[in-house]
Amino acid sequence: MLFLSVSSLAHADTLLIAVASNFRAPADELVQEFAQRTGHDVRISSASTGKLYAQITNGAPYDVFLAADSEHPRLLEDAGLGVSGTRVSYALGALVLWSRHSDFVNGGCREALDNLGDRHLAIANPDIAPYGAAARQFLIRAGLWTEVNRRLVYGESIAQALHFVATGNAQLGVIARSQVLDARLPAGTCTWPVPAELHDPIEQQAVVLQRAAGNAAAAAFIDYLAGAAAADIVRRFGYGAPE
Amino acid sequence: MNLGPLWLSVQLAAITMLLLLVICTPLSWWLARTASRMKPAAQAIVALPIVLPPTVMGFYLLILLGPSGAIGAWWVRLTGDALTFTFGGLVIASCLYSLPFAVQPLMNAFESVDKRNLEAAWTLGATRRDAFFSVALPQSTRGYFAAAVLSFAHTLGEFGVVLMVGGNIPGETRVISIAIYDQVESLNYAAAHQLSGVLLVLAFVMLLAMFVMNRRWQRQ
Missing domain, CATH: 3.40.190.10 (Periplasmic binding protein-like II)
Structure with missing residues (x-):
């Protein structure tokens, strides 16, 4: 019985993602749709980008980080705390x-x-x-x-x-x-x-964090974020979708 | 190191302390002496800031002190300026926030004033006010010292309420705790360390002074 239930869950992973608080509402919806498509269980923890960054650099157990800028994910990637090559832009702020x-x-x-x-x-x-x-x-x-x-x-x-x-x-x-x-x-x-040319782009980026390196569910979530279905949701919540 | 926020905090704490010592004298005296059935309720209200999260106080104050709030609207009519985002607003918030830290030591001090001494003064023709100033007050020095130190130190350490009603304006409402928070959030850990270190030493020295004085008084 136990063996059966474990094997049936073999491909459903649990992800813990850290989300900048401004993106909490669309993230809830994105995660729900992602869960329906893939069966992965995704849990969200949200706070300001700076706080989440400080938590991550101090060993917080997050798999994916959705920041409100591109600066913090880049810093994490440079420090080896983010998996290099996994950084994607998922929303443009206005x-x-x-x-x-x-x-x-x-x-x-x-x-x-x-x-x-x-x-x-x-x-x-x-x-x-x-x-x-x-x-x-x-x-x-x-x-x-x-x-x-x-x-x-x-x-x-x-x-x-x-x-x-x-x-x-x-x-x-x-x-x-x-x-x-x-x-x-x-x-x-x-x-x-406010006309977009009056400020630098507010490019919100996501990155897979080191503890989820090689985790297929985390990679799938990043792919989903960069895809068209996610872009629809992102736009509906008032953000621009990157190209 | 930018010491502006520290100076602002010290000013806020000093003004709050002085106001509280004045306001809390009659309040604590009444609480210490009264046999009223309302006493427990009054004590509970005074102690509320100890148990309420600063977010609750900050939330209510933002509503009450704002330009359309009950107190704020009245203040706007009086002075033309709202109370939120101002130093004056922080003084009001701090007085509420640190109230129990002034009331409690004063109340304890007044409770231990010997009633017979007061009665003797009254018999000798002293008014109640005279009796308070010539008998009760001199016996309550310890209480006043503790109330002053605790309300000053507690105000110096105020964060949540200021974060919610201050608006983080340099020179007006950016007190030291907010400045530290900003430095941490912007990853300037060196500056955060310096300001935190100053506050840590200051807090320790104030509490040390209080406990040293306590011990002296106990030995007397």
Whole structure:
């Protein structure tokens, strides 16, 4: 009996994947579809890219890492903690200006940014969050940085930046497009897509981690992530799909 | 090493400590003396910050202190500025967060004030206020010292609440614990080590001072 159940599971592996918290919702759906196709059991642990990176460098038992940038997977690959050659881009982040404030956004979010006055603009911390770094690039390239610098409040993640705007504590925020598609979000008063040329691409990359080197399920998951079926889901959640 | 965040933390802790010593004096005195049926409930409320996760306090404060929150809206009408993302907001948050650490030692001190001494003062015609300042207060030095050290040290170590209502603004709300968190997250472990080391030494020295003074007082 035991022998039978073990042999019937011989090709179904359990994977533990570490997912950047901004990608948690699409990852849940990707994992579900992947499980249906392959029978592999995939479990998700999510936190900020920086925290997951620190966990991985300290021996956390993850098989695959889905980061919110390309920098951390590359660092892992260079350090020999990521399996070289397994790095793929699975999503492209996009930024939007968003507000739910009523009285100063009549002309739209972009105009509101020029008329910030003493209101607060929330972005993710550029030093620790990839979306924050992109938001800073946008503000610099748009020539607004020196002007809005004083009115910036920093979320420790893009999620907290949104949270500051959603609770009305900041009147405007530079957040991720994927976030404003979330049905749980209170209705906004304006949304303005930040042109992609105003910041470096937010390329979210995944990498197989050393403990899963040679693990067929991990390789299959990476293949699935880079494929067309995954791209559909990724796009539906507000991300761009790499080529 | 950028010591700005440390200085900000020290200012926040000092202001919070002074405010708490003033606010908690009548509160602790009442708690120590009252026979009211409400006392256990009041004690439970005062002790809440010890058991509540900072995320719960931070969440409520973000709602309450924000421009549309009950306290925040009132403050905006009064001053034109909201309380979240400001140093003033952090002072309010810290007073709540460190409240039990000031109340508890003061209450213990007031409870051990001999009631007969107070009664003697009253018989001699002292008002209740006079009796408090001339009899109870001098006997409560230890309690005040402990309340000052603990509320200062606890505020210095505040992290979660500030993370949720501060907005991480340099010179305004980026206190030392937040600065350390930033350095760790951006993999600047050397800078994180330096700031953490300073905080560790500071915390140890403060607690050491308290326990040394305690021992002296016990020997007297």
